Amino acid sequence: MRLLKQLVPVAAVAFVGYAVAGAVAGSPPATLLAGVATAVLAVLVYARVVRWSERRVPEEVATRGAARLLVRWTLVGAALFAAVVANLALVGGYRIDGFGSLAGAAGLVGSMAAAAATEELLFRGILFRIVEERAGTWGALVLTGLLFGMSHLFNPHADLWGALAVAIEAGGMLAAAYAATRTLWVPIGLHFGWNFAAAGVFGAEVSGSGATQGLLHGTTSGPALLSGGAFGPEASVYAVAAGLLLTVAFMWLARRRGTVVAFRRGATATLTR
Template identity: 55%
Template sequence: MRFVWQFLAVLAAYAAGGAATQAVQDNDWLTLVVGLTSAALIVFVYAWVVRRTERRQALDVAPKGAVAKTGWGTLIGAGMFTAVMVNLLTSGHYEVDGLGSVQNAIGLVGFMAGAAATEEVVYRGVLFRIIEEHIGTYTALLLTGVVFGASHLLNEDATVWGAVAIAVEAGFMLAAAYAATRSLWLTIGVHFGWNFAAAGVFSTVVSGNGDNKGLLDATMSGPELLTGGDFGPEGSVYSVGFGVLLTLVFLWLAHRRGHIVPFGARRAARAAGATVTLPR
């Protein structure tokens, strides 16, 4: 039942934030304010519902170190996407024609912050964390990654390959990042850094959505295997490659820190009359 209550609570916050952001989407400054407010709201609701249903503090969104963790995550996400675009630039598939729109980029900060916080709370904070307790880290990573990728099939220019790419480079990678750090602040930062770099800096399509106009006025052309086609660079083999690499790094860190939950750990503990201590 705690899964149900947590999911319903964050879903309500998601609906409220999404509706508010949609209502002001034509005003970049209002989008900035509403998007950041939506991000704060869903984190607050998550912390509140975890405290109510689990009788403990939600340490993965603890205020201490929040700014630093989010900042490091943003650098990781933005750096990962920049690496993808450097490969496309040097291979002649991405061309910068000049400067784009600073004001649009400001609005995208709010929009992407709200989206990143919402998706991380739903998929990593609630879905991955609770499923992991029952079926272990690796199985939960696989399952929630697939669900995360499949959810992007609802986007405007979605493709099956794009959904698979998102599952691997983002669903698996972000779950591994959460397993390694047990911090939603870091995964929110990674998610935000990736999305904002895509839309707000390089002006590319994000997961098959939008004709984004960010800081750079640029065009992209070439084979879909490299550029991602209408789905955007997230459908590029470069993105998948970097995502796999980062997933392996985070899983290595999770192992090193003792954060991997074995399959059946809870069942074995109950059979032995003990309680399993899960990473927090």
């Protein structure tokens, strides 16, 4: 019941926010405003329902230091995707065909902010955190990572490999980021930076969701294993490798900090030190 009490209100904010964004899709300023409003409202609703259902202060979305963490990890996420694109370009799998649209990129700030905030609140803030109490950190990481990847199968150009790639590189990495830091601002920043760099900067397709209009007109080509094919660069082996490396780094940090939760058959899990 606690899972439903938290999941339903945040999912409702996401649903309404996406509906509004779809209705104003032709207007980048309106898309920017709707996306940012959805992200902010989702965080506020999450904080409220956690406080109500768990009788605690939701420190994972504490406002103190939030801006610093968001900026820092947005830059890390963008740099990580830029490294993937650089590797693709080196083997001829990515090229720039010209400049795109500044207005289009501004609209993508809103849509990517909404996606990053709502998905992290749902998958890491609620599902991962509650499942972790019983299944432990590793069990929750695998389960929610797979659910996160499979949720992308509904995108127009999605395929099974693309969904599995997202499960490995993003589902694992973002869960590990939360496990190591115990704040949702880190995975939200990583998620936003990665997605905005993909669509808003390099003009690449994000998770098979369709063409984007960012700062650059980017084209991918070559073997699907390297370029990601119709799904976009996230289905590239370079993206999977990048996500896996960061997952390992975060889990090493979580182990060192003593924030890895052990599997328990009872209702309460303990931290392994």
